[in-house]
Amino acid sequence: MSREIQLLATGMRTLVEDLGRAGYAHLGVPTAGAADRAVHRLAQRLVGNDESSAGLECLLGGLALRARCHTIVAVTGAPAAVTIDGSAVASARPHALAPGQVLEVGEPTHGLLVYVALAGGVDVAPALGSRSRDTLSGIGPDAVQPDQVLRLGEVDPASARSLQPDAWPLAAAAAPGEGLVRLDATWGPRDDWFTPAARETLASTTWTVRDDSDRVGTRLAGPALERVDGGAGELASEGMVRGAVQVTRAGLPVVFGVDHPTTGGYPVVAVLDPRSCDRLAQCRPGDQVVIRPRTLPGSRAPVKQAGLK
Incomplete structure (x- = not known):
């Protein structure tokens, strides 16, 4: 079975982002990458990925995707309602997705960006060593669209982790607060x-x-x-x-x-x-x-x- 997900809805804008392409400033190319690095890193750790793996950065929520394989997903960042097949699940926790199941992310109550990580990472073609979209230079994959299918990377069985809560590194990456x-x-x-x-x-x-x-x-x-x-x-x-x-x-x-x-x-x-x-x-x-x-x-x-x- 192919390791893929299908985008059903992408909200205002959903980009593929990792930690960026450092080392090209002399060519006029920004680093780009996830705008909120801490919550991106947390999402990747939660699903057992390296922190530099690519995930989805969703502006003001509104994301929905269907799994086409067994995978693990985590949602971090701006606080928003998250459901799997209509049932509410917690943010900043790993969740199993079976083929056919649908993950949906609502509009955040405050904050701007929601991050979605999937085991194996989003496997789009890299540009200058990164899978990130750079909106200034136009380098990297275009914003994802409804009905688009994204491939996921392979998961190394030797590094796969259990879904037991105490086995996951829930290191600090606070959701954005309200107020000043x-x-x-x-x-x-x-x-x-x-x-x-x-x-x-x-x-x-x-x-x-x-x-x-x-x-x-x-x-x-x-x-x-x-x-x-x-x-x-x-x-x-x-x-x-x-x-x-x-x-x-x-x-x-x-x-x-x-x-x-x-x-x-x-x-x-x-x-x-x-x-x-x-x-x-x-x-x-x-x-x-x-x-x-x-x-x-x-x-x-x-x-x-x-x-x-």
């Missing part, structure tokens, strides 16, 4: 392009996620950040990373996501920690965040940070 989201960061490398008042504003403002955000970058609405030169200076393009808080000419932050361009010409005032990048990836338009840059030893004193403790 704290994003930890490090100042720089171009924070000295901004006035002390602008740095204080960055760290004390409650920012709102804009509706023109995507996997390339999250745009934040709030007060403009003033540059020391009044915005007249030019910065040569330099390398960018996931989590870079780039400030546009208008003075507003854009936080680069997994499909970010590899270079940029606006100054980067701070860089988010990896787990904070995951948190931000789960934020919907209208959600509110605070950015809390810390000061490294030997650098300038931290600015006053009001509000969240």
Whole structure:
């Protein structure tokens, strides 16, 4: 029997994602991969896969699939109702699927992205060593469509695990919470392009996620950040990373996501920690965040940070 699943519904957008294609920035190719790395890794561990295996990243739920083989499935990420043949099952737990059974994922109550892992991983053709879709460069498999059939990789019997709950590594990967989201960061490398008042504003403002955000970058609405030169200076393009808080000419932050361009010409005032990048990836338009840059030893004193403790 072929190891396959059939997509019945794919919601707003469902992408095949793994942990991305590192090492091609010099060719202008982003890493891409799962936008929320922690919950992707957890889903893969739950079904006995290597964390780098490919799974499904579903925007706002609405996914349904039918198994064509015996497999194991796990759903993580934004909290949503999950059913198998209409019966409710728990998220962040492994579940057996028999041929013909249907898994359905509802719309999340909050958060943005739901991850589905299947034993053996989604086995689509890799591009530059990764099975991930990169929405900026167009590399990798297209978004999956209803009625599409996806092949699953083979499961190594020697590494197959039982379905006993205490045998599974339920390591920490919290579902996105509701309310104000704290994003930890490090100042720089171009924070000295901004006035002390602008740095204080960055760290004390409650920012709102804009509706023109995507996997390339999250745009934040709030007060403009003033540059020391009044915005007249030019910065040569330099390398960018996931989590870079780039400030546009208008003075507003854009936080680069997994499909970010590899270079940029606006100054980067701070860089988010990896787990904070995951948190931000789960934020919907209208959600509110605070950015809390810390000061490294030997650098300038931290600015006053009001509000969240």
